Amino acid sequence: MAMGRPSFSSAPLAGLLDPLLCAAVPDLPLLKTTVGRSCVHNHPESGGMSVEGAPTRTTASALLVLSLVQLSGCASEPTVSASEAQIPPVPPGLARVWVLRQFSPGLATQWAPITYVNGAILAPSYAGTAFYRDFPAGTYDFTVASCVHDFNSAQRLQLASGVQANLEVQVLSDFGTWGCFDPNTYYVRQIPRERAEYYFQQVRYLGSR
Numbered sequence: 001m002a003m004g005r006p007s008f009s010s011a012p013l014a015g016l017l018d019p020l021l022c023a024a025v026p027d028l029p030l031l032k033t034t035v036g037r038s039c040v041h042n043h044p045e046s047g048g049m050s051v052e053g054a055p056t057r058t059t060a061s062a063l064l065v066l067s068l069v070q071l072s073g074c075a076s077e078p079t080v081s082a083s084e085a086q087i088p089p090v091p092p093g094l095a096r097v098w099v100l101r102q103f104s105p106g107l108a109t110q111w112a113p114i115t116y117v118n119g120a121i122l123a124p125s126y127a128g129t130a131f132y133r134d135f136p137a138g139t140y141d142f143t144v145a146s147c148v149h150d151f152n153s154a155q156r157l158q159l160a161s162g163v164q165a166n167l168e169v170q171v172l173s174d175f176g177t178w179g180c181f182d183p184n185t186y187y188v189r190q191i192p193r194e195r196a197e198y199y200f201q202q203v204r205y206l207g208s209r
Contacts, residue, residue, distance in 0.1 A: 080130050080200035087132075087205075094134040095159035097142075098196060099188070100203050101169040103128030108171045108184040114145045115169065115188060123209035125169040125186075130199070131206040137161045144169055144188045147180035153187040166196035 080087075080100075090096045099115055104127070112124040117140050123131055125144065143154045150172075157165050170187045 077204040077206070080203060080205045081197075083205040090162060090164065091134060093161045094136060095161055096132050096134050096164045097140075097157065097159070098130055098132045098164070098166045099123070099125060099169065100130035100166070100196065100199055101125045101127055102199060102203065104171075108173060108182070111182045111184060113169065113182070113186045116143045116145070117141070126206075128203050129206050130203045131209040133209055135159055142167055142188050144186040146184070146186040147182060148185040150185050150187065153185070155188050155190050157190065166191050166193060168196075168199070
């Protein structure tokens with residue numbers, strides 16, 4: 001994996017925590033209200049984040065609890081390959097993009113960075129899971145929230161109707177970081193169909209996001 005010199009976002013310490021609470025749990029408004037008051041908005045086109053409000057001291061504890069719940073829940077879900085019969089075909093006129101992330105013990109498994117498409121929130125990327133989204137034909141830029149911004153961390157796709165593309169969220173923990181709540185560097189990369197099918201035998205199926 002070719003790496004360039006990373007640049008550091010000016011996001012505050014909680015910059016990578018609150019997207020998880022603001023976007024990953026839209027069905028748990030009570031948790032979001034109790035945990036903190038801030039929502040972070042990532043702006044991939046400008047390489048930065050803006051923050052509204054301020055996090056409370058219980059944010060870190062809530063993240064840990066939420067992560068444990070997510071991991072235990074994902075463990076009971078079938079893999080993508082095992083769910084093949086229930087996965088609907090690509091609708092006419094659309095293209096399908098899969099986003100997967102391998103489960104690597106000890107490597108940022110407690111974090112779920114938010115993925116974006118054309119600057120808009122797509123979905124959180126949990127370790128050991130995969131989801132898909134169907135899009136009209138066109139050009140799309142996929143990014144993932146990361147306190148450290150490295151070169152070639154985004155992926156542009158030119159989608160034609162009926163095609164399927166596979167993206168993998170990758171993580172690197174070798175960069176030294178300061179002031180980052182999540183110290184890892186994330187990338188989203190297109191991978192070959194054969195590799196995606198191999199991973200689909202291992203990662204849990206989350207359906208459409």
